[in-house]
Amino acid sequence: xxxxxxxxxxxxSYRLRRLEMANLAGALALALVLxxxxxELGVRLAFGLxxxxxxxxxxxxxxxxxxxxxxxxxxxxxxxxxxxxxxAVRVQLLLVxxxxxxxxxxxxxxxxxxxxxGGVCWAYSAVLKRRxxxxxxxxxxxxxxxxxxxxxxxxxxxxLPLLVLLGLFSGxxxxxxVLRDVQTDRSREIRTTAVVLGAPxxxxxxxxxxxxxxxxxxxxxxxxxxxxAIAAVFTPMxxxxxxxVWNRLRLLSGITFVCACxxxxxxxx
Numbered sequence: 454x455x456x457x458x459x460x461x462x463x464x465x466s467y468r469l470r471r472l473e474m475a476n477l478a479g480a481l482a483l484a485l486v487l488x489x490x491x492x493e494l495g496v497r498l499a500f501g502l503x504x505x506x507x508x509x510x511x512x513x514x515x516x517x518x519x520x521x522x523x524x525x526x527x528x529x530x531x532x533x534x535x536x537x538x539x540x541a542v543r544v545q546l547l548l549v550x551x552x553x554x555x556x557x558x559x560x561x562x563x564x565x566x567x568x569x570x571g572g573v574c575w576a577y578s579a580v581l582k583r584r585x586x587x588x589x590x591x592x593x594x595x596x597x598x599x600x601x602x603x604x605x606x607x608x609x610x611x612x613l614p615l616l617v618l619l620g621l622f623s624g625x626x627x628x629x630x631v632l633r634d635v636q637t638d639r640s641r642e643i644r645t646t647a648v649v650l651g652a653p654x655x656x657x658x659x660x661x662x663x664x665x666x667x668x669x670x671x672x673x674x675x676x677x678x679x680x681x682a683i684a685a686v687f688t689p690m691x692x693x694x695x696x697x698v699w700n701r702l703r704l705l706s707g708i709t710f711v712c713a714c715x716x717x718x719x720x721x722x
Contacts, residue, residue: 456540480603501602508574562606570598596623621666628659
């Protein structure tokens, strides 16, 4: 089991350092809005962390060969994963079994993020990330499904406006991600949205989705909540370091989301 444990630790450390499990923060926010008991909140976040380990391990497993030559990746960890493919498969099967039993025993709608969130991420890693436009749509669906970890099945309607915001923001972030990788993807003949549309049009699509999020926030929560999202629409997205654009959009979107959560929390209280 040494290789299996090392693979899990590698996935967790890499993704957490890159802040790529932000859906857990969304799940926590939704659980707090709904004022779930502390024990229930803890169980759901633990389930969400385990689910994130599964989907990110699956992503690394599918992209192993490509990641060997990718900048920003930790080559030694990728080489270890590729050298222990059997262990990686066993870990994934174990996590699926644990999560399925967990969702069955605990109930409360945990099957939704497992089946929909996990299923969309598996399809994205295996196929959809190489399909223009579908890559963005898949991540929008994923952005809604994964935070459902924090929402009991019978209370989804209460936080539905917040889930819509998360889906729209996820579309913006995916556009920025494929913009970041456009040169690499083009050289490898991977047809993402950015490769097919080009950088200017993809930045325009990101701006359209940001505008949709701003309009929705304005309609559902009012001008004060929507103000940061409106500012995000006018954030420069080209000819700047992509990480800076990404962080700025995350900050502005996050402020709107937190404010929207407060509005719903007040209504629930």
